[in-house]
Amino acid sequence: MPRPWQPALVACALAVSGASGPAEPDRVPVRVGVQIERGETETRSAWQPTADHLGAALPDRVFALHPMPASDLRSAAERGALDFAICDPGIYAELEQRQVAFRIATLLRSLPEGAVDRSGAVLFSRSDRDDLLDVASLRGRSFAAVDAESFAGWRMARRELARAGIAPESGLASIRFAGSPEAVVRDVQDGRADAGSVPSGTLERMTAQGEIVPEDFRILDESGADEPGAARRSTPRYPEWAFAATRDTPSALVRRTAAALLQMTPASPAVIAAGGAGWSIPLDYQPVRDCLRELGILPGDGADARDGASSALFAWLLFILAATGLAFALLPYPLLLRTRRTLEAERLRRQRAESERDRHRARLEILAGLHPQAAAAPDAPWDKLAPRLASLLEADCFGFFEHTARADSLRLRAGDGWLGARVGSAMVRATADSPIGKACATGRPVVFSGLRSPSAAPSEALLDEHEIDSGLAAPVPGRGVIAVCTKRRRSFTTDEMEFVGMVACRVAALLDRPGEGGTAEGDGDPAVLRARERVAELAPRYLEKRRRDVETIRASLAKSDFETVRRIGSDLKGTGRSYGFETISDLGRLLEEASQRKDPDSVNEALGRLVECLDKSGS
Structure with missing residues (x-):
């Protein structure tokens, strides 16, 4: 049992973060607690390289490592003093049971039989x-x-x-x-x-x-x-150590951190230092919970058991009060209704949280399947991943449309939900008047809807044939477009747009591998050359638009119009990499986050760096 002074000591340690060093002025600190396994010095030596790797992968963040005993780790996570926790499966199962944290990756351990995500x-x-x-x-x-x-x-x-x-x-x-x-x-x-x-x-x-x-x-x-x-x-065998996010960690940070973990290879210095073989998509820790419940360490059966206990307690309270004739004297009926509604709201909240975690896990699995190390050939993942992408995004059709030798057309190369032999032969326009081609022409994600309305202009024969009304298209830099399409009218959330953008980037990386239509053998492909030439042609126009954005941001900031700043930052974040300007995407993210906090100083700082970047790019 932790001593009374231990939580205060942990809080002081998190505040000073002496061994990890102070955060740089323009980098947001991320607090990572790690369970001490062999002493604090050895634990820090094992896991500091992982924190450094994450900091390099997320240049706007600095990951501060805080080794601590299991009891202190539980306490810090419950108080919201941590953003992430690295811990053994038993401690993670306790945090999950208390609705304090959820897993985003499982450690791969190096054992005689190879890399394993379960051990005994x-x-x-x-x-x-x-x-x-x-x-x-x-x-x-x-x-x-x-x-x-x-x-x-x-x-x-x-x-x-x-x-x-x-x-x-x-x-x-x-x-x-x-x-x-x-x-x-x-x-x-x-x-x-x-x-x-x-x-x-x-x-x-x-x-x-x-x-x-x-x-x-x-x-x-x-x-x-x-x-x-x-x-x-x-x-x-039970699941290995977990990398978990605490309940208040921003979802965008969780997604970026999970992606950085999944990209680590067995040869990464951080992986070697931790004695592992990398990270995998998070496993189901139910076997661990079963073990701890059998030992009496965990009560009940998760959230459902707590909901059941709350309902049972509520029913017994009514029975006892009614039996003594004091039910309505001591517990007025309106209070009973409010209590019932509170319980029901909590149950629904937990269901939504679990649903969001399932979607997050599904997204990680899809991104892991598109990792260059996960597929033997560029077409290999599509048969399995295309149906999962369509299902996850509640789409009727999903497709990857690649550039052809003609600059004004795209060919449906792979997908799910399309009729007959359309995959491999169907064509759409690669121009701004096409719902799908617009993403290619503008170099940014595009949402379209209302194609089935009576007043809508003619779109594409392929979309008309499949009765498509709405969709989301994202450019695959230098390669084409991926699109999700639905027959019903619907909107797409910012999270969905970011996820589809990440899929597009993974597809580009997968197709750029040497020997697979990429840099080693694909440089002579006329379609690839034409796509790259088109990006180069559009780049000056793109930079000029960004310079106009600078003036718009300055005017909006003078009026405290942070929503306009946020919208422009989101646009920069989503389009910069498509034109080869990674720094613009990173600065767009900083602008978006600063405007959401309504922090004018941070907006001005990011804006100054954007001006410098545009000056260098235009010179």
Whole structure:
């Protein structure tokens, strides 16, 4: 249990952030708590490179790392003192149960069988202990584990002991927490403990380093013995460590951070320092919650159990008051209705939050599928991803339209929901009078609607044939356009527009790989050359429009018209990269965020940097 002074100490540590250094004046600090596993110094050494990687990927942010014990991490997350938390699966499951945090990525651990996103624990004794042959034989024996709150270092083993009918408090002679997996192994080896438990892979790692001889130890109730090359274990496999966002972290920051994590490779210095093999899309941590509930650490069954408990408490209160004849004297009927409405509103809020998390996970899976390392060929992901994109965006049709040798046309290369043999042959115009081609002509995302209204001008034969009314199109720089289309009239949120823009960027990166129509073999492709020439032709006109935007921002700022500044910033953010001006996109994001905060100083600072960028680009 944390001591009364610990929360205050954690708050001071978060405020000063001494070891991570002060945030640069133009960079917004992001607070990342990480669970201490082997001591603060080793924890910082392992995870500081990850914070540095994220800071490099998000140049407008500085990620400040705060190592802390599990109890302090829980407290800081619940108080809103953290933006993100890196923690073991047990601590994450507790935060999720309390509606404090939600997962955005799962660690890939490097084990003998390769990169894994699930691992177990191994219970073991010395091989010369013929009286210790299985977990059940540990009754009345001394036991060593890593830490009382370590999931792989104790809680997994505690569940196996409980299933063998051994309660740690009464069924073991003693329980010793050694502080690290290596110390547990040495305690058993030297006879200070009859048996112990460590995370899978520990014995194999110490063997490879020459610290132990594997024949000196016996694995108790070994699981997965038929898995060649796998790390030995005595427990089921559970999801690995989680990278989680706390409930008040801005959704845009969450998406950008998740994307930066998923782009890390096994060769990244940050991954190597953390002892991992990268990050994957977040797993379902239900097995961890089941384990903790079985141990009595987590109550009930998540939000549904709490909702049920609230409803049951409400019903019992009515019954007791009615039975004593005081129901309406002590609890007036209007208060009962308000209480019921409050419970119902909370239930709906939780449902919406869970739905948003499901959509966030689906988006991450789609972006991960479009990562250059995830597909063997540029067409490989479309068969699976196109239907998922259409479903996630509630679209009837999804398509990737690529440039052709003709500058005024686009060909439907891949997609979902289109009739017959339209994919591969159907054409649309690449001009501003086409709902889809307009994105290509302007170099920015375009939302269109009302194509089916009686007064609408003729659009495209392909869209008319499919009775398309509304849609969202985003340019794939130098390649074409991706579009989602619906038969019903609908609008698209800013989040949806940003997501489709991210998909477009991933498609461009995927198609630009050497040997796949990209820079190595595709430079001679007439369509690619023509697209790049067109971007170069449009760039001066684009920069001139941005200079006019500068004057508009200055005039709007003088009138405190932050909405106009926000709109222009959003436009810059979405269009800059399409023309090869990454800095303009970054500055557009800063303008948008500063205007949302109604911060004139930050707007002026970003505006000054934009002017410098335009001057350099035009020279």
